[in-house]
Amino acid sequence: MDLVILCTVSVLILTILLIGFLGLIFVIDCDLLLLWKSKFGAKTDSLAGKVVWITGASSGIGEFLAYKLAESGCQLVLSARRVNELQRVKSECILRGRVKEDDVLVLEIDVLDFNKHTKAANKILSHFGKIDILVNNAGRSQRALAAETSIEVDREMIEMNTLSVLSLTKAVLPHMMERKEGHIVVTSSVAGKIGAPFSATYSATKFALQGWFDALRIEQKENNINVTMVCPGPVFSNLLQHAFTGEAGTTYNRDMQATEKRITTERCAELMAIAMANNMYEVWISFSPPLFFTYLTQYSPTLARWIAGIVGMKAIHKIREGNA
Numbered sequence: 290m291d292l293v294i295l296c297t298v299s300v301l302i303l304t305i306l307l308i309g310f311l312g313l314i315f316v317i318d319c320d321l322l323l324l325w326k327s328k329f330g331a332k333t334d335s336l337a338g339k340v341v342w343i344t345g346a347s348s349g350i351g352e353f354l355a356y357k358l359a360e361s362g363c364q365l366v367l368s369a370r371r372v373n374e375l376q377r378v379k380s381e382c383i384l385r386g387r388v389k390e391d392d393v394l395v396l397e398i399d400v401l402d403f404n405k406h407t408k409a410a411n412k413i414l415s416h417f418g419k420i421d422i423l424v425n426n427a428g429r430s431q432r433a434l435a436a437e438t439s440i441e442v443d444r445e446m447i448e449m450n451t452l453s454v455l456s457l458t459k460a461v462l463p464h465m466m467e468r469k470e471g472h473i474v475v476t477s478s479v480a481g482k483i484g485a486p487f488s489a490t491y492s493a494t495k496f497a498l499q500g501w502f503d504a505l506r507i508e509q510k511e512n513n514i515n516v517t518m519v520c521p522g523p524v525f526s527n528l529l530q531h532a533f534t535g536e537a538g539t540t541y542n543r544d545m546q547a548t549e550k551r552i553t554t555e556r557c558a559e560l561m562a563i564a565m566a567n568n569m570y571e572v573w574i575s576f577s578p579p580l581f582f583t584y585l586t587q588y589s590p591t592l593a594r595w596i597a598g599i600v601g602m603k604a605i606h607k608i609r610e611g612n613a
Contacts, residue, residue, distance in 0.1 A: 314581050318552055319560050320573040326563055333562040337362030337387075340417045342410075344400060344457065345427030347374035349526035350476060353558035354424065359386025359393070361562065366413050366420075368398045369427065400427045400453035406460040414464060422472040422565065423461050425454040428494075430528050432543075433535030435489035441537040443490050450494035455501060462514075471514040474565055475502055479522040479579050483586050483593070485609055486602040491533075506570065515568045519561050520583070522575025523551040523611040549611030550576055578608050 317324055341358055345351040347369035355365055359382035367375045367382075375395045382393050394416050398409050413420055428450045433442070458473055465471025480488055481495025499518060506516040525545055532541035545551065557574050564572040573583050586593040597605060 314584060315577045317580070318556065318574065318576050320580070320584075323560060323564060323569065323572040323574070326567045326569065327560065330563065330567045333357065333361040333559075333566045335361075335566050336422075336562070338364070339421040340364045340366070340413070340419050341422040341424060342366040342368065342396075342413060342420055342461070343424040343426055344368045344398070345476075346378060347371045349528060350521070350524065350554060350557055350561065351424070351426040352378050353554045354426070354561055355382055356385050357555075357558045357562045359383070359388045362387040364388065364392045364417055366394045366396050366417075368396045368409070370397065370399050372397050400457065401448060403453065403456045406456050410457075410460040410464065419468065420461050420464055420471070422474060423458065424474040424476070424565075425457060426474075426476040427453070428476065430532040430541075431488045431491035431534070432529070432532050432541045434487060438490055438535040439537055442533050442535060443493075445537065446490045446494055446533055447497075450491070451497045451501075454498060458505070462509075465514050466509070466512045469513050471509075471512075472517065472565065472568065473502070473505070473514065474517045474519065474561075476561075477518045477520045479520050479573060479575055479583050480609075481518075482520055482573070482583050483579075483597075485605075487606050487609075517564050517569055518571040519564060520571065520573045520575075521552065521557050522573070522579035522583075523549065523609060524557045524574075525549075525551045525554050545611075551611045552576065582608075 319327070336358060341363045343351050343355055343365065346355050346367035351369070355367055355378055358365060365382060365388065367378055369375055372395065375397070379393045379395055382388055383390065394413065396409055396412060398405065410420065429446070431446060454475060461471070475498055477498050478495045480492045481499050485492045502516050502518055509516070529541050529543040529545060534541055552574060560572065560574050573580060575583070582593060585596070
């Protein structure tokens with residue numbers, strides 16, 4: 290009888306905990322550990338004085354991360370192809386943050402020009418004398434069915450989203466290894482945890498980053514080099530305007546709508562900076578349902594795949610686009 294009572298109470302407690310967990314997951318905008326760190330962990334001001342190189346800094350998450358880090362007193366290297374936009378971001382950093390003219394270096398770079406990555410890193414070292422943090426943020430999304438995506442687009446996406454990130458990381462690693470200190474931050478995606486229909490190649494590029502940097506984290510532990518993988522879900526930005534389609538040379542060219550359920554760019558950048566300040570391994574930044582499915586995929590992949598099959602491609606695509 291006592292055993293029956295004990296089992297009943299245990300089931301009741303587990304049910305209450307599960308309901309509480311699900312309720313929390315459906316109202317927050319990031320994973321539980323990141324939420325905890327945002328309340329009780331190290332503050333972004335702890336990054337003051339760090340030299341941070343941000344790629345893809347001319348717009349979107351990279352732009353607003355630059356503002357957040359400028360407010361925290363970081364010295365910044367802003368990289369992208371559009372120099373005019375980088376200069377605009379630099380001016381805004383000086384207005385908003387605790388930085389002066391010499392604290393922000395605008396460094397034009399095409400991440401696909403692999404031969405110039407080491408030269409770019411050396412230019413930063415000549416200016417600041419060190420690189421504390423590399424934020425691999427540059428990349429492009431995709432909207433096309435796998436069967437309708439040309440192999441040319443597959444190749445372009447892998448070079449842009451994966452190989453360029455590896456190359457830039459290798460450009461700064463010797464310096465960090467010599468100093469026995471460094472931090473590599475990568476803008477991955479929830480689509481790097483869950484295969485996203487209508488973006489199969491994009492998911493492939495992000496899955497590849499997850500595996501490569503998980504290995505690098507272990508390899509460089511003895512050199513005190515940290516790796517943080519940032520996995521956003523739907524975020525407001527200009528991402529869809531420049532996204533790949535299935536045909537080479539074309540872009541998706543769609544604007545996001547204010548009614549869509551997405552994280553604001555400012556909030557995503559804020560949470561990303563918190564993850565950096567706390568040297569977190571991996572963080573998920575999203576509302577649910579994507580956040581819920583990320584948890585489900587992480588801890589019960591078979592169940593997650595079964596549910597995905599039931600829900601169907603069109604419904605999952607709507608969820609991903611903030612139209613749940």
